[in-house]
Amino acid sequence: QSKQLGKNRCQFYSQDMQEVARLRVQIEAELRVAVERRQFVLYYQPIIDARSGSVNGAEALVRWQHPMRGLVAPDEFIAIAEDTGLILPIGAWVLNEALRQANEWLVQGLPPLRIAVNVSGVQFREQGLLELIAQASRKPGFDRIKLVLEITESVLMQSSDATETLMREIGKLGVNYSLDDFGTGYSSLSYLKRFPVDHVKIDRSFVSDCVDDKSDALLVEAIINMAHSLGLKVTAEGVETDSQREFLRARHCDYIQGYLVSEPLPADEFRILALRYQADNELPAQTPTPW
Ligand code: C2E
Ligand code: MG
Ligand code: MG
Ligand code: MG
Numbered sequence: 001q002s003k004q005l006g007k008n009r010c011q012f013y014s015q016d017m018q019e020v021a022r023l024r025v026q027i028e029a030e031l032r033v034a035v036e037r038r039q040f041v042l043y044y045q046p047i048i049d050a051r052s053g054s055v056n057g058a059e060a061l062v063r064w065q066h067p068m069r070g071l072v073a074p075d076e077f078i079a080i081a082e083d084t085g086l087i088l089p090i091g092a093w094v095l096n097e098a099l100r101q102a103n104e105w106l107v108q109g110l111p112p113l114r115i116a117v118n119v120s121g122v123q124f125r126e127q128g129l130l131e132l133i134a135q136a137s138r139k140p141g142f143d144r145i146k147l148v149l150e151i152t153e154s155v156l157m158q159s160s161d162a163t164e165t166l167m168r169e170i171g172k173l174g175v176n177y178s179l180d181d182f183g184t185g186y187s188s189l190s191y192l193k194r195f196p197v198d199h200v201k202i203d204r205s206f207v208s209d210c211v212d213d214k215s216d217a218l219l220v221e222a223i224i225n226m227a228h229s230l231g232l233k234v235t236a237e238g239v240e241t242d243s244q245r246e247f248l249r250a251r252h253c254d255y256i257q258g259y260l261v262s263e264p265l266p267a268d269e270f271r272i273l274a275l276r277y278q279a280d281n282e283l284p285a286q287t288p289t290p291w
Contacts, residue, residue, distance in 0.1 A: 027080055030066070035089050039065045042097055043264035046273060047116070047235060047257045050249045055274045057114030059150070059257065060098040061264045062090070082122045091123045092132055101267050103141030110274055116148040116178060121155040130169050137173045148176045148199065153185030156195055164195060171196045178235070183223060192230055200227050204238025207258070211243045224251050 034040065044058040064072040081087040095117050102115040123129050136142065149170070155163070156179075167177065178199035179192070183206050191197070202223050209216040220236070227234045236248050239258030248256055262273055 024080065027077065028084055028086075031064075031077060031081060031084070031086050034064055034066070035086055038093065039067070040090065040093060040097075041065050041071075042094065042101065042267070044101075044267060044270040045257060045264040046262050046270065046277070047114070047255050048261050048277070050236075050245070050253050050256050053277065053280070055113065055277045056255055057116060057146070057148070058102075058270060058274075059116040059118075059264075060094060060101075061118070062094050078120070082120050085122070087120045087122050088126065088128070091120060092128075094118075095132060096136060099136050099139065099142065099145060099147065102145045103139070104267075105271055105274075106141050106144060108271060110271060111278065112144045112146070113274070114146040114148050114176075116150050118150045118180065119155075121152070121158060124151070124155050124159070124163055124166065127166070130166060133170050133173055133175060143174075146176065147174070148178050150178045150180040150201070151197075152180050153182070153188075153191065156191045156197075157186060159195075167196055181237075183219065189226070189230075192227075192232065197232065199233045199235065201235045201237050201257075202253075204258075207236045207238045207244060207248075208240065211241070211247050217247070220248070220253075221251050224248075224253050228252070 041063050042060045043063055044060055046055050047057040047059060048054065049056050062074050062078075064074075064077055066072045078087065081090050098115050098117050102113060106112060119129070133147075136147075171177070176199065177195070177197045178201055179197050180201050181203045182200040183203045192200075200223065202220055206216050206220050206223075210220045211217070224234050233254045235255040235257055236244075236253050237257050239245055239248065239256045239260045241260060244258075245256060245260060265273065
C-alpha cells in the first residue's frame with residue numbers, strides 16, 4: 001500500500017513539474033516577443049541622503065508590460081531571462097533607457113543624479129557590456145550623469161580575472177559599482193577589497209527588523225562601520241518607517257531607499273517628487289559656492 005502511495009505521490013509530483021515546465025516554456029516564448037516588441041518600462045525609486053533628505057539618485061527597476069497580465073514584476077521574469085540569454089537584450093535596453101531618461105531629466109532642469117542600474121552576472125560574463133557602456137558614454141549628458149551598476153555578490157563569487165579586468169575597464173568610463181543585497185550572500189570582505197566596489201546596499205531583510213531585533217541591529221551597525229572603514233558608502237534598502245530612518249541616521253548610514261520615501265515611480269512622477277524634495281531642502285551644501 002505504501003508503495004502505491006509513493007507511486008501516486010510520484011505521479012502527482014511529476015504532473016506538478018510538468019505544469020511548471022509548461023508555464024516556463026510559455027513565459028519564455030512570451031518574453032521573446034516582449035523583447036522584439038519592447039514591452040518593458042522602467043520605474044525609478046529615489047535614493048535620498050540620510051542626513052539632508054535631498055534626492056541623491058534613482059534606481060531604475062524594470063517591469064514587463066504584458067499585453068494580458070499587465071505590469072509584471074522583475075522577480076517573475078529576470079531569472080528566466082538570465083537562463084535564456086534574453087537578459088542581454090533586456091539589460092542593454094534597460095541601460096540605454098535609464099541613461100536616456102537621466103539625460104531628459106537634466107534637460108528638464110533636474111540637478112544631476114546618480115542613476116543606478118541592476119546588472120546581471122550573465123551580462124558580466126559577456127565582453128559586450130564594455131562596448132555597450134562605451135557607446136552610451138558618448139551620448140549627451142553622460143559626463144554629468146553618474147552611472148552606478150548594481151551587482152550582487154554572486155557576480156563577484158563566480159568571477160574570474162576577466163571579470164575583474166572588465167569591471168575596471170568599465171570603471172575607467174566613470175562608472176561606479178554598488179554591491180546589492182549586501183548581507184544575504186557570502187559577504188566576504190575580500191570581495192570588497194579585490195573588486196572596484198565603492199558602495200554597499202544593506203539588504204532589506206536586515207533593515208526591516210533593525211529597530212526590534214537586537215542581532216539585526218548589530219549586523220546593520222557592523223556593516224555600516226565596516227563599509228566606512230573600507231572607504232565605502234552605504235545605502236539601506238527597504239526603509240519603511242521613521243524609526244528605521246532614525247536608527248540608520250544615528251549610525252551614519254549615508255543613503256536610504258524604501259517605501260518611507262517612495263515606491264518606484266514612473267519617470268514623470270519621479271521628476272515631480274525630486275523637484276519637491278529639492279524645494280523642501282534648501283541646504284547650504286546645495287547653494288553654489290561664491291567666488
Ligand atoms: P533590488 O535591486 O534589490 O531592488 C529593490 C527591490 O525592493 C525592488 O523590487 C523595490 O521595488 C523593492 N523595494 C524598495 N523599497 C522597498 C520597501 O520599502 N519595502 C519593500 N517591501 N520592498 C521595497 P522590484 O522592483 O520588484 O525588483 C526586484 C529585483 O529584481 C531587484 O532587486 C533586482 O534584483 C531585480 N531587477 C529589477 N530590475 C532589474 C533590471 O533591470 N535588471 C536586472 N538584472 N535585475 C533587475
Ligand atoms: Mg538593486
Ligand atoms: Mg537590493
Ligand atoms: Mg533584491
